[in-house]
Amino acid sequence: MRRYLGLWAELFLLSLRRRPLLTAAALAVIVGNVVAMAVCAPALRATVDAMVAGEAPGAVTAAAVAAVAYAAYLVLQDVSGLLRSTVVDRIGRLDLHPKVYRDIAGLDGIEHLERSDFLDRVALVRASPGRIVAGLWNAIMAVANAAKLVVTLLLLGTVSPWLLPLLLFAAAPVWCDHRGQRVVRRVELETAEDLRLEQHLADLAVGAASGKEIRVAGAGPELVRRQAEAWQRATGRRVRAHAVAATWRFAGWLVFVTGFIGGLALVAYRTAQGEGTVGDLVLAVTVAATLRQTVQSTVTSTTETAGAARLLDSFLWLRDYAATQRAIASGTIEPPPTLRTGIVLESVSHTYPGTDRPALRDISATLPAGAVVAIVGEYGSGKTTLVKLLTKLYRQDSGRILVDCIDLNDLSTHGWRARTSAAFQDFGRFHTTFAETVGLGDLPHLTDRTRIERAVREADAQDLVAALPDGLDTRLGTELGGVDLSEGQWQRTALARASMRDNPLLFVLDEPTASLDAPSEQAIFERYMARARTLSRATGAVTVIVSHRFSTVTGADLILVLHRGRLVESGTHDELMALGGRYADLYTIQATAYAKETTL
Ligand SMILES: Nc1ncnc2c1ncn2[C@@H]1O[C@H](COP(=O)(O)OP(=O)(O)OP(=O)(O)O)[C@@H](O)[C@H]1O
Secondary structure, three states, X not given: OHHHHHHHHHHHHHHHHHOHHHHHHHHHHHHHXXXXXXXXXXXXXXXXXXXXXXXXXXXXXXHHHHHHHHHHHHHHHHHHHHHHHHHHHHHHHHHHHHHHHHHHHOOOOXXXXXXXXXXXXXXXXXXXXXXXXXXXXHHHHHHHHHHHHHHHHHHHHHHOHHHOOHHHHHHHHHHHHHHHHXXXXXXXXXXXXXXXXXXXXXXXXXXXXXXXXXXXXXXXXXXXXXHHHHHHHHHHHHHHHHHHHHHHHHHHHHHHHHHHHHHHHHHHHHHHOOOOOHHHHHHHHHHHHHHHHHHHHHHHHHHHHHHOXXXXXXXXXXXXXXXXXXXXXXXXXXXXXXXXXXXXXXXXXXXXXXXOOOOEEXXXXXXEOOOEEEEEEOOOOOHHHHHHHHOOOOOOOEEEEEEOOEEHXXXXXHHHHHOEEEEOOOOOOOOOEHHHHHHHHHHHHOOOHHHHHHHHHHOOOHHHHHHOOOHHHOEEOHHHOOEOOOHHHHHHHHHHHHOOOOOOOEEEEEOOOOOOOHHHHHHHHHHHHHHHHHHHHHHOOEEEEEEOOHHHHOOOOEEEEEEOOXXXXXXXXXXXXXXXXXXXXXXXXXXXXXXXXXXO
């Protein structure tokens, strides 16, 4: 609870700082609403008593006060809702959420993007913009409603202490409503899976991604039948649950009406006996009539405040996570202008969070300055993991990575990234203009046409650009009215993006040609080998190429062979072939298979 109070205090100060007028107005309206309610019923009683006593001026004044208070109560009630939703929306969407996104996007590593507990929480927080701030205002409303309840009880007490049990009768509809809602919520939870299934089947049946397969297989009608079945199962149970809730609500109202009539009969009896005034009777009727509403609002605002706990927990967890990561993430040393020694791996091991098996075990190797280093190995052998460590997307569990004798952990992440270029196998598809999608590879040169055109040439993508309707200015991505590209064409945009920086110290190509045909792949590799030589002369850059196809990397200066997370062999192509070990075996198998393919 202390953490929530801390968060609410912080949100309240944020609201006051960012929207001072709106926040103050919302608070003033809430307080005004409580005051108007406290004034209205006693003013009505005074009006009736003055009329009965024949005091016309007093009756008129009291009636005017009652009318103004009642009008103010109604107007402020409406305005309060409006102001609260405005402040919640503005602070939630414009101030709080962008801050959370900045915090998350600003994290150095990508561990969080591959953790399901993190992604679940992000999804929850994203789906509820404003609900975190609404939690604060629900808490304020819970306090205001409790104040209204106290006022109501005080007023009833002034008529007769016997009216105080009316609170219990007023609580009956709220309790019954709660019971009914519990049934609805339980059934909603139990049927959520059926509805998710229904949604999934609907997406499959009409979605573009699966459209071809569904049509060829003729599975459409079957999918629709299963979708309808899931829908009926879920909605049938939900309708029945709502009927049960309605019965509970009716029973609650019956109890309240019984108590209400009893209470009024009591006050009427006392008035007839001369123990109270007619004004008391009017006050009792007025206050008792609003009592249920007040109890209901108090319970609703309290329940909503408590109900937001899961969301608040997720939000606080994300913030803590971001703060912890920021605290450990970055070093401060700027990378050297050029590499002299290179990159040295000393007994590097890494296990992904939530897994038991190390993805890399005890890797020691030297990646000399200016060298082209190929990392080869079978699926899941740890190639990409090694690349993720070199680009500081993850931090190794043990061992050291030295860049010209400086520990990579001590290098400024921002500085190291500014001197790193990379094309990954799971490349991004940015739906913007072709020029921008390439220019994003080096943000300070986002609009530098000469550089973009050069990067396009390096990725051998000139023919692709020439075929686009507006050349470099063509918008990509059909959702935004642009052009869609094939897998291989998207991959070329990623390669061009990775070619934007002209002075990297580390140049990574992680399966950069997996979506390209064999001749394009060969041409690209030759081009990037040449680029690596140029970079090597300019900055001593290390070029790391990850590939499954051994034939493409035979020209590398050093080949590292990984197997189940271990470095099992290293050397040049000739050395490894002479060794006759794992590399030689796999190379021969691939070369034979390729030769068969080409002679068929
Ligand atoms: N984010 C992650 N969380 C947990 N385990 C992971 C994660 N990424 C990779 N792994 C596991 O680590 C091991 C090495 O994966 P890695 O992606 O480095 O292999 P790879 O050699 O690049 O494979 P591929 O050739 O298929 O790309 C695999 O067993 C993989 O399942």
